[in-house]
Each structure stands twice: as structure tokens, then as C-alpha cells.
Amino acid sequence: MPIIDTYSWTSSTMLPSLSLPTALALVPLATSTAASLLPVSRPAQSYALCQKKTQPPLLGCPPHTIYVSQASHPDAKFSSIQAAIASLPNNDKPHVILIAPGTYTEQLNVTRPGPLTLLGTSDRPWRAETLAGSAGGRGAGVDDAFDYGAPLPANDVQVYFNSANVGNNLLLDNVFTGVLTIGPTLNATFTGAGPNGWPVDPATPFGSADFRAYNIDFRNEFSDRSVGPAHALGVSRANAGFYSCGFYSYQDTIYIGKLGNAYFHDTIVAGQTDFLYGFGTLFISKSLLSLRNCGGGITAWKGTNTTSPSNPSGPASSSNNKYGVYISHTQFRAANSTIAPVIKDKCSLGRPWNDIHRSVIMRSYFDPSILPQGYTGWTGKPPNNNGIGPGTVMAVHDVYGPGYDAAAVAAASNVTKVFDRAQARPYLRPADVFVSQKGKPDVKWLDPVAWLP
DSSP, X not given: OOOOOTTOTTOTTSOTTSOHHHHHHTSOOOOOSSOOSSOOOXXXXXXXXXXXXXXXXXXXXXXXXXXXXXXXXXXXXXXXXXXXXXXXXXXXXXXXXXXXXXEEEOOEEEOOSSOEEEEEOOSTTTTTOOSGGGGGGSOTTOOXXXXXXXXXXXXXXXXXXXXXXXXXXXXXXXXXXXXXXXXSSHHHXXXXXXXXXXOOOTXXXXXXXXXXXXXXXXXXXXXXXXXXXXXXXXXXXEEEEEESOEEEOSBSOEEEXXXXXXXXXXXXXXXXXXXXXXXXXXXXXXXXXXXXXXXXXXXXXXXXXXXXXXXXXXXXXXXXXXXXXXXXXXXXXXXXXXXXXXXXXXXXXXXXXXXXXXXXXXXXXXOTTBOTTOOOXXXXXXXXXXXXXXXXXXXXXXXXXXXXXXXXXXXXXXXXXXOOHHHHGGGSSHHHHSBOTTSOBOOTTSOGGGGOO
16 A cells, blocks of 8 residues: 655645545554553654655655765765765755765765655564564564564665764864764854853754655764763754664763753663753654663753753743653663673663753663662752752653562652652643743754654
């Protein structure tokens, strides 16, 4: 049966009379073989026909799609992804780039304000196969049959750039290590230091209003352990969605900077130390966090951001400010059978980069790797020499699995909070956390799969 192409409601593969929920219901689900609190998942299929391995390769793609291939092909205009990105005009017009299977060794930088979609060639969306959900040899949500000896699934498009800010003093800033960086200017993407990070001129324009990537792996494999910040992704002053992608590093894998908004669906993120960190807003859904070892925490956040580009200098205390990292319906697991016994009971859910860190983990599965008390303080950070103050939010809601120790969490209630439904409600959905200064949902940049239960 044809796959629904939601790039354009007038697409020849779309039945115009169908509503989005009805149309998506026609596409087969990736099913699970065991009951679980984790929902049945499906990949994003908006570009399934375009991504499918076909000849010609651009069959089913939006008009004017650019094709990138390292092999000689009459349809390929570029052999480098970054060269294709650099060819685009700096305007608000949407563009799509389809990337042929292969390993691309390059840094990718996106500064243009207009929508940009990077598509990795893959049959997975066409076959309704998830990426994170197929890890461990089984479907998403199978808790007791996960094969830690099985390699993690990989996409057909791999982007490598190996670099690290060794000892935090080799490079001017962590941003120079990144595989993919999205932001309007170099200055806007800097991490910086201190309680507020790198100062950014409030007049700096917003970057990409709608960046998306599908079925691409981004790998920073500088070392086989944490030796310093090594970004796989950085998003600052931009909106970015990632669907069935992979991000691999050891330290600081994902950086969401000031005014950065990022959404992950069916995505694998691998790391060891503080591998989800930043100032902005990150929502992870139906994904896999792969623990390559334990160090620091899984999350580390600074509370100085506002999610709305309409008021970049808005106060951090704004009631509409939803900066933080929110993880829903996601699995936390050791990366492989070798590391699993080494890290049992050792991986902290996070630590406060400053005292208004906010992270909430909801309806997710913990394997035995997770530290029994959940979160930890950050030794030496003010206040209280642990970084934890009245504004610190490090919380779990409705989590489960052998790595969740309710008694240990209760004993550490001054560190790890257990949210009830009412306390978690402001963070349950992407529309709850990606908001404008007026408190309205700002989610037009999300793929329709984000709205599925």
C-alpha cells in the first residue's frame, strides 16, 4: 500500500479527503511482542516514499529535492552534505536534501533561517520499522527480552566527525567539536562558562525555524571513553526535530543552547558523562538512552533560557519559561553486555549544572544501570556545595523497571522528586513545553508523528 506523504497535503500519494489521524491510521504499526507501559511506536513516515531505496532515487520526493551521493550518479548534485547545505540561499524558503547511503566524514553547520529537512535514504519508514524500538532484537517496550549482546541498529547514512575539547581547555569552545551544529551565528552557538554561559547579543536573529533530520546517525567517536566535551549535536536559537536518528559520543553528546528547542522521536542517544546538557528545551519521546559508562549524570542543565524567539532577552523567571530536558516513554539501558555488570546501580539520572536545572523523566523504563537514588548533586556548586537550591527540579513520574528503587528515591527526596500526575502535567507533551511568550504552544515545526499517543 502507498505510504502517506505529509510533506504536502496535495501530494499525489495523499488522499486529500483524509484527516491526518485517519491517514496515519492507514500506515502499518511497528508492533511489540509483550505488554509494557511503553506505547506501541511507529517511525515518522512523512517522507517514506522519498527515503525508500528506489531508482531513480528521487522518486516520490518533494519538487527540487537535492540529492547527495558519494557514488557517481546523474541525479547527485553534491558528494558532500555540507556542500549541499552551503548551496542553499539564506532565506525563509523550505528545502529538502536526500542523502544516499554511505559514511560521510564532515562537520555540518546550518545557519539559514528557512526550513531544512535532511533525509537519510532508508527503507525503515516504508516498512514501518522503528530504530530505537528495534534495539535489543525486539520491538519497543519489551522489557524482559532485551538482548544486550545484539549491536544497536544503525542507519544507512552515517556522519562522522571525531573531536573533543580534551580537558575542557584544548579548544576555545565545545561547539568546535560538533558533528552537527544548528544556529544563526557562531557566537550564538558557544557554550561558554559560568552561571550564564557565553554572552549572546539579544539582537542576534533566530536561526532555523524548522530543521528536521530523518534516519541519519551522527557520530563523534574521538575516544572510547569520556576525555572532554565531544558534541554530536548542538542546537542554539533554532527549532530542530530528529526522527529515527542516532547520536553517539561519550561526553556532552547533545548540547541544546540558549533559545534552542529540540525534539527527538525514536532516536538513540549514546553517552557517558552529562550527555544531555544545555540551556534550552529538549523533549525526548519513545527513544533509547544508551549508557556507554557512567560519569557525572545523564542530564545536566542550566536555567537561563526562554523557549520563545519573540523575546530572546526575556527573564528566566517567566511563568511561560519551559527550559529543561523532558524524557517520556523512553528506555534507559546499558550499551552492551560487557558494560552492563560494570555500571549496575551507578548511573545518575542527572546533576544540576546550576541551581535552576530542570529535568523530568516520565513513563520511562530503567534497567539495572540506574543509581538507586536517581539524581545526584554536583559537588562544589553553589548553593549548599551541591548545586541544589529551591529552584532545582530533578524529578521522575510513573517510571518503572529494575533500575527504579522507590525506597532509595524516597530516602533521597531532597534530591530526587517523585511527581504525581498534577505535578507532571505541565511537561507531559511537546505542546506543553515548546511555548511562545504568550504561553501558547509553538509546535508547527514538529512532524505529525509527535502527536500520536
